[in-house]
Structure formats: C-alpha cells, structure tokens
Amino acid sequence: MRIKLVDDRQRHCGEVECDLDAIMTQAEQLGGDIFARSISIMEEHIGFAISESSKVYVHKFLRQFMAMGESKAQLIIQIKNTEKKTRDKPVLVDITTTSFEEVVTFPNKQYQERFERLVGLDALKKQVQKEAAVLLAPELLQKWSKQHHGVELSALRAFRDRYPFMIFEGDVGTGKTEFAETFGASIADAINKKVTLARMSMKSRGNGVVGEMSKLITKAFQDARAISDSSKAPVILLLDEADSLAQSREESQMHHEDRAGVNALIQGIDHVRDASYPILVVFCTNRSQAIDPAIKRRAAVIHTFTRPNLEQRLHVFQKHFAELNLRPEQYMELAELSGEIEGRSYGFTYSDLITRIIPQAVFSAFPDSRLTFEIIKNVVLQLKPTPQFKEG
Ligand SMILES: Nc1ncnc2c1ncn2[C@@H]1O[C@H](COP(=O)(O)OP(=O)(O)O)[C@@H](O)[C@H]1O
Ligand SMILES: [Mg+2]
Numbered sequence: 001m002r003i004k005l006v007d008d009r010q011r012h013c014g015e016v017e018c019d020l021d022a023i024m025t026q027a028e029q030l031g032g033d034i035f036a037r038s039i040s041i042m043e044e045h046i047g048f049a050i051s052e053s054s055k056v057y058v059h060k061f062l063r064q065f066m067a068m069g070e071s072k073a074q075l076i077i078q079i080k081n082t083e084k085k086t087r088d089k090p091v092l093v094d095i096t097t098t099s100f101e102e103v104v105t106f107p108n109k110q111y112q113e114r115f116e117r118l119v120g121l122d123a124l125k126k127q128v129q130k131e132a133a134v135l136l137a138p139e140l141l142q143k144w145s146k147q148h149h150g151v152e153l154s155a156l157r158a159f160r161d162r163y164p165f166m167i168f169e170g171d172v173g174t175g176k177t178e179f180a181e182t183f184g185a186s187i188a189d190a191i192n193k194k195v196t197l198a199r200m201s202m203k204s205r206g207n208g209v210v211g212e213m214s215k216l217i218t219k220a221f222q223d224a225r226a227i228s229d230s231s232k233a234p235v236i237l238l239l240d241e242a243d244s245l246a247q248s249r250e251e252s253q254m255h256h257e258d259r260a261g262v263n264a265l266i267q268g269i270d271h272v273r274d275a276s277y278p279i280l281v282v283f284c285t286n287r288s289q290a291i292d293p294a295i296k297r298r299a300a301v302i303h304t305f306t307r308p309n310l311e312q313r314l315h316v317f318q319k320h321f322a323e324l325n326l327r328p329e330q331y332m333e334l335a336e337l338s339g340e341i342e343g344r345s346y347g348f349t350y351s352d353l354i355t356r357i358i359p360q361a362v363f364s365a366f367p368d369s370r371l372t373f374e375i376i377k378n379v380v381l382q383l384k385p386t387p388q389f390k391e392g
Contacts, residue, residue, distance in 0.1 A: 004076045005046065013079070016046050020065055030196065030231045031105040035059050041230045048079035099220040102181075102199040103227070106188035115182035118175055119319065120312035120350075124303055128166070128183055129190055131301050135164040136234040136278045137191040163298040164280045165269050169288040170305030172389050173351030176284045177240055179305075184236045194233040198224050203241040213245070214264035221268035228277040235277070239265070240284045245292075262292050269298050286389040307349050307385075313338050316353050321376065330373045337380045348385040356383060 005014045020038075023045070027037035039058055043050055050058065054077050065071045104111065118125075134141045138159070145153045168176040181199060188195040200220045202213075217239070224237040245261045265283075272279040285291065288304060296302065308316065314335035321331070338357070339347035348357065361379045365371040 001071075001075065003046070004074060005048070006076060006078050008051065008078065008080070010078070018042065018045060018075075020062070024062065024066065026227075026230070029103045029105070030227070031194075035062050037231075038062055040232075042077075044226070044230045046077070046079065051078040051080050054078040099200045099216055099223055100198045101201055102197070104181075104184075104197045105231075106185045106195045106197065108185050108188075111182045111185035112189070114178065115185050118179060118182070119315055120308055121175065121179065124179070125183070125186070128179075128301065128303070129186055131166065132183065132187045132236075132280060133191050134159065135162075135280050135300065136187060136195065137193060138278075140191065162300045163269050164272060164278060164300065165298050166280070166282045166301040166303070167291065167296065167299045168282065168284045168303050168305060169291065170286070170303075171288075171307060171349065172286055173349030173386050174305035174307055175350050176305050180236075180238050180240065180282045180284055187236075194231065195236060196227055196231055196233060197236045197238060198227055199238040199240060201240045202245065203243070213261035217245075217261055217264040217268060221272065224279050225272070225275050228275060228279055231277075233277060235279045236282060237272075237279055238282045238284070241286070242283060243285050243287050245285075262295065266294055266298070269295075307347055308353070310335050310339055313347065313353065316350070317376075320354075320358050321371075324371060324373070326373050334373075334376060334380055337377065338385075344385065346385055346388050348383075352383070352385050 001018060001020060002015050003018050004012065005016060007013050023038050023041050024034060027034045027041055030037055036059075039050060039055055039062075042058070058075070058077060061071065061073070061075055106112075115125075141156055141159060142152055145151065145156060168180055170176060181197065184195045184197045198220075200216070202216070220237060220239065224235050228235040242261075242265075245265060269281055272281060283295070283299075314331055317331050317334045317338075338353065341347075357376075357379055360383065361376040362371060364375045364379060369375075
C-alpha cells in the first residue's frame with residue numbers, strides 16, 4: 001500500500017510503497033512485540049524515524065490491519081525529518097522473496113536442545129562458541145583483556161582483521177547442517193544478546209541460468225544485512241550445501257557460472273565487516289578438498305566434520321539404548337559392527353545411526369516384542385552406511 005509521509009507541520013513530503021503483510025511477517029519471525037518491531041522495520045524502509053504521536057497511530061492501524069487483513073483508511077505517517085536514518089537507500093525486506101528457507105531468532109529452547117543433543121562434538125562446541133562470541137560481541141574480548149591484564153592487549157589487534165566467516169566441511173550426514181543451524185542458540189545465551197539465524201540452502205538453486213547463483217548469493221548477503229539492521233542484532237548467515245561453489249576457481253572444468261558465484265561469495269565476506277551489526281557467515285559443504293583457496297584463506301574457523309569413530313558410535317548406542325541394560329561387550333559389539341568392517345572402508349554416519357538404525361531397530365520390535373540386542377545387531381548387519389561423498 002502507498003503510505004503518505006508528512007513532516008512535523010503536516011506538510012506533504014512524499015509517498016512510499018510499503019507491503020504491510022511482508023513487514024508484519026518479518027516482524028513476526030524476528031520475535032518480540034510484533035507491532036513495535038513492524039514500526040522499526042517501517043522506519044528502516046521509509047528511511048526516516050517516525051514521530052512518537054504517529055507511532056501510536058501506526059500501532060493502531062497495524063492492529064486493525066492484522067484483524068481485518070486489509071484497511072480502507074489511508075496511512076499517513078508523520079516523520080521526524082531531522083532524524084534521517086543512516087541508510088542511504090531504503091531497502092524493504094520482503095520476507096516472501098528473501099533468499100532464506102529459515103529465519104529463527106535465538107534464544108530458542110528447542111534449538112538449544114537440538115544443539116545439546118549433538119554428540120561427540122564437545123571440543124568443536126567450545127571452540128565455535130568462543131569464536132562466534134568474539135565475532136558477534138567483540139567487546140567481550142576487550143572486557144576480558146582489561147579484567148585480566150588491566151589494559152587492552154596488543155594481541156587483540158590480531159582479531160581486528162579477521163573475517164566473521166566459518167567453514168564447516170566434511171562427509172554427508174556428519175552433522176554440519178544440524179550444528180550450523182543450532183549453535184546460535186548457545187551463542188545467544190553466552191553473549192546475552194538476541195541472535196538471528198538466516199539459512200539458505202544452495203543445493204539445486206540457481207541451476208544453469210547465467211548469473212543466477214551469484215545473484216542469489218549477493219541477495220542473501222543483502223537480506224542478512226537488512227535483517228541485522230532492522231533487528232539491531234547480530235545475524236548468522238548460513239549458506240548450506242554450497243558444494244559446487246566450494247570448488248577451486250582454478251579447476252579448469254569449473255563452469256563459468258560457479259566462478260561468478262565464488263566471486264560473489266568473496267565479495268560478500270569482504271563487505272560484511274562493514275555492517276552496523278555483526279554478521280557471521282557460515283558455509284557448509286561436502287566437498288572437503290576443493291574449497292577455493294581465496295575462500296579458505298578468509299575463514300576464521302575451518303572445521304572438518306567426520307563420521308563417528310568407535311568411541312563415538314559406542315556413545316550413541318549407550319545413550320539411545322540405555323534402558324535396555326545391555327552388557328558392556330554388547331554395546332561394544334554394536335559400535336564395532338557399525339564401523340569399518342571387512343568389505344568396506346567406512347562406517348555409518350551419525351545420520352545413519354540416528355535416523356536409520358535406531359528407528360529401524362525399534363520398528364523391528366514394535367508392536368509385539370521386546371527390543372533386544374539381537375534385534376539391534378540384525379539391523380546393523382542388514383543396513384549399509386551411506387557411501388562416502390565422492391569428490392568431483
Ligand atoms: N554429532 C551428532 N550427534 C547426534 N546426531 C547427529 C550428529 N550428527 C548428525 N546427527 C543426526 O544426523 C542428521 C543429519 O545430519 P546433518 O546435519 O544433516 O548432516 P550434514 O549436513 O553433515 O550432511 C541430523 O538431523 C542429526 O539427527
Ligand atoms: Mg547438510
């Protein structure tokens with residue numbers, strides 16, 4: 001709808017197109033008071049602060065709009081034109097056309113629980129929590145330095161030039177997506193700030209059409225910035241399954257289209273440091289070996305996710321079948337049988353164990369019999385691990 005803008009003396013100063021539905025949908029996804037948030041998104045969009053008296057009116061207008069789904073009245077907003085918002089060009093985040101499959105605001109209990117359920121990743125959890133905390137709340141590092149040394153250590157300068165960028169690489173089903181989607185919940189807790197996650201899956205996106213991939217990436221960065229501006233809070237921008245993009249630009253067979261995407265990604269990473277609120281970019285890929293060196297060089301963290309080893313598989317079985325009270329050597333046998341056994345050089349992935357073996361074992365017993373070691377063992381022997389991701 002068209003909104004009329006007037007100044008403090010009710011003089012007409014322009015009109016602007018606003019999609020109220022899109023604004024309210026976005027406000028809803030960002031959480032908090034939907035009306036207050038809609039008003040601040042609106043301010044971002046029109047590029048001016050709204051006067052206090054007008055805010056009350058807009059609040060009422062939005063309530064009505066939400067109840068009726070439309071409004072016949074014209075919306076006239078009084079702006080404080082002395083307080084031009086910093087943005088040069090207003091950008092409206094129309095959530096219906098954003099690049100993201102998922103936008104979540106942390107703290108979020110459900111995501112926190114999912115994060116805690118990830119096993120065998122304790123060292124990574126600690127490292128990423130620290131990294132993300134200093135990237136998303138740099139003042140914490142200064143505080144630490146002052147507290148323990150009385151001054152700001154010169155060593156902190158080494159952090160200034162780092163890119164807020166992490167790479168999670170590794171085989172399929174090893175927990176990259178699950179980790180990347182949920183760690184923000186623990187960060188929000190640690191830095192005591194709201195954090196928004198925006199996830200874009202790049203699999204089967206932008207196929208073929210020239211310029212499509214790079215446009216998508218550029219837009220994802222723009223949208224992430226718009227979200228951080230309007231929520232005034234840090235954003236985690238997750239680019240998931242960007243496998244073709246990870247390939248080195250030097251690879252001769254690399255399609256021109258992918259190369260444009262790599263360049264768009266590099267530009268995006270270079271520019272997020274200028275954002276008013278921190279944006280942490282996380283890049284997940286199955287293609288471990290061929291990540292473009294220019295992309296790799298920028299990463300503050302590169303973590304390789306692997307399939308669970310013997311001990312980690314043991315942990316999974318002990319945890320999920322705890323009440324069965326199997327004998328220790330039985331848990332161990334399950335862990336061994338689900339690993340690298342004769343005829344194959346790789347074991348089951350976390351995803352295989354948790355989304356296939358365990359449910360299937362339960363279904364083998366359900367509804368008529370008890371769940372036993374024999375049943376679980378049979379399932380492990382019958383199923384095959386997901387083949388390893390082949391490079392190229
Ligand atoms: N470390 C882990 N602990 C527990 N479950 C896991 C772990 N890693 C993966 N999973 C399970 O496997 C599923 C698939 O993992 P996902 O993150 O999609 O793998 P990837 O993105 O690496 O291919 C997840 O939904 C989760 O249930
Ligand atoms: Mg994944």
